[in-house]
Amino acid sequence: MVIYGVALLAFCLLTGTLAGDVLGRLLGIEANVGGVGISMLLLLYFTSRARERWQLNELSQSGIAFWSAMYIPIVVAMAAKQNVAGAIESGWLALFAGVLAVVVSFMLTPLLSRIAHNGAHSINDELEEHQ
Amino acid sequence: MELLTAVLVKNGLITAFLLVGTITALSYWLSNKLSRGVIHGSALAIAIGLLMAYFGGSYTGGSRGLADISIFSGVAVMGGAMLRDFAIVSTAFGADTRALKQAGWVGAFSVVIGVVLSFVVGALVAVAFGYTDAVSITTIGAGAATYIVGPVTGTALGASSEVIALSVGAGLVKSVLVMVGTPLVAKSIGLNNPYSAMVYGGLMGTTSGVAGGLAATDPTLVPYGAMTATFYTGVGCLLAPSLLFFLVRLAV
Numbered sequence: 001m002v003i004y005g006v007a008l009l010a011f012c013l014l015t016g017t018l019a020g021d022v023l024g025r026l027l028g029i030e031a032n033v034g035g036v037g038i039s040m041l042l043l044l045y046f047t048s049r050a051r052e053r054w055q056l057n058e059l060s061q062s063g064i065a066f067w068s069a070m071y072i073p074i075v076v077a078m079a080a081k082q083n084v085a086g087a088i089e090s091g092w093l094a095l096f097a098g099v100l101a102v103v104v105s106f107m108l109t110p111l112l113s114r115i116a117h118n119g120a121h122s123i124n125d126e127l128e129e130h131q
Numbered sequence: 132m133e134l135l136t137a138v139l140v141k142n143g144l145i146t147a148f149l150l151v152g153t154i155t156a157l158s159y160w161l162s163n164k165l166s167r168g169v170i171h172g173s174a175l176a177i178a179i180g181l182l183m184a185y186f187g188g189s190y191t192g193g194s195r196g197l198a199d200i201s202i203f204s205g206v207a208v209m210g211g212a213m214l215r216d217f218a219i220v221s222t223a224f225g226a227d228t229r230a231l232k233q234a235g236w237v238g239a240f241s242v243v244i245g246v247v248l249s250f251v252v253g254a255l256v257a258v259a260f261g262y263t264d265a266v267s268i269t270t271i272g273a274g275a276a277t278y279i280v281g282p283v284t285g286t287a288l289g290a291s292s293e294v295i296a297l298s299v300g301a302g303l304v305k306s307v308l309v310m311v312g313t314p315l316v317a318k319s320i321g322l323n324n325p326y327s328a329m330v331y332g333g334l335m336g337t338t339s340g341v342a343g344g345l346a347a348t349d350p351t352l353v354p355y356g357a358m359t360a361t362f363y364t365g366v367g368c369l370l371a372p373s374l375l376f377f378l379v380r381l382a383v
Contacts, residue, residue: 009217029368031283039223040219071350074218079343080151088185092260093271094304095301096260104249109321109327
C-alpha cells in the first residue's frame with residue numbers, strides 16, 4: 001500500500017523533528033538542532049532493516065519515491081516564496097556580509113572535501129588491512 | 132474572471148502545482164533551446180522562481196515573495212518548511228550510508244567551521260560599516276550565518292530592531308546567493324560526490340540555500356548536503372550568543 005511508505009516517511013519526520021526540538025531545549029536554545037538529519041537517519045534505518053525483515057513492497061516504496069521526485073518542484077515553490085525583494089532592498093551592509101560569507105564558504109569547500117575524502121580512504125585502507 | 136480567481140484562490144495548493152509545473156516546463160524548454168542543456172532546467176526553474184518572488188515581493192510589499200499575491204498563496208504551502216522537510220527526508224531513501232558514516236566527523240567539523248567563518252566575515256563587515264558595540268557586531272555576524280541565527284542572537288542579546296533587520300537581510304542574501312551560485316561554481320569547487328556535498332552543506336548551512344543549490348546541481352547529492360546543513364542553525368544559535376559574543380566583547 002502506497003500509504004505505508006508515506007506514513008513511514010511522516011513518522012520519521014515527526015519523530016526526528018521532535019528529537020531536534022528536545023535537543024535544542026536541552027542545550028537551552030530556541031532552535032531545532034538537526035531534526036531533518038535525525039529524520040533521514042531514521043528513514044535509512046527503517047528502510048534498510050525493512051529490506052531484510054518485513055520487506056517494504058514496491059508499492060509502499062513508491063509512496064516515498066513520489067515525495068523524493070517532488071523534491072525539485074517543492075524547491076522551485078520554495079524559491080518563489082523567498083523574500084528576494086527584502087534581500088535586495090536591505091542595503092549594502094547586508095549585501096556585503098551575505099555575499100562575502102558565501103564566497104569564503106565556497107572557497108573552503110574543496111579544502112575540507114579533500115580532508116573528508118582522504119580520511120574516508122584511510123579508514124577504508126585500515127579496514128582492508130584488518131580483513 | 133471573478134469566478135476563475137475564486138477557484139484559484141480556493142484551491143491554492145493545486146494552483147501552486149499547476150504554476151510550478153508550468154515554470155518547470157518552460158525552464159526545460161528554455162534550457163534545451165537556448166543553452167542546449169548547458170544551464171540545467173532545474174537551475175533555471177529555481178532562478179525563475181526567485182525572479183517571480185522578487186516581483187511578487189516588490190508588488191505587494193510583503194515578505195513571502197510570490198505567495199503574497201492571493202491567487203499564488205498556495206506557493207507558500209507547497210514551498211513551506213513542512214513539505215520541504217518532508218521531501219528532503221524522502222531523498223535519504225536509498226542514500227549511501229557508508230559515505231555518511233565515513234565522512235560524518237568531517238561533516239560535523241565543517242558545520243562548526245562554517246558557522247565561525249560566516250560569523251567572522253559578517254562581524255568584520257559590520258565593523259567596516261562603523262559598528263563598534265559588541266551586541267550589534269555579534270548580531271550581524273550571526274545573520275551572516277543564517278537568517279534564523281541572526282534574530283535569535285539579536286533577541287537574546289537585546290540588539291536594536293534595525294540591527295536585527297540587517298542580520299535577517301544578510302541571511303536572506305546568503306540563502307538566495309547559495310541557490311543561484313551553487314550550480315555555477317559546483318565544478319570548480321569539486322561538488323560532485325557525497326563527501327564534498329556533506330562538507331558543502333556544513334559550510335553553507337542555510338537549509339533553503341543548500342536545498343535549492345543542490346537541486347540545481349545534482350539532486351542525488353541532496354541527502355548528504357541536507358544532513359549536515361540541518362545542524363548548522365542549531366550550532367549557530369548555540370555559539371553566536373555565547374562563545375562568539377564573548378570573544379567579540381573581548382576584541383572591541
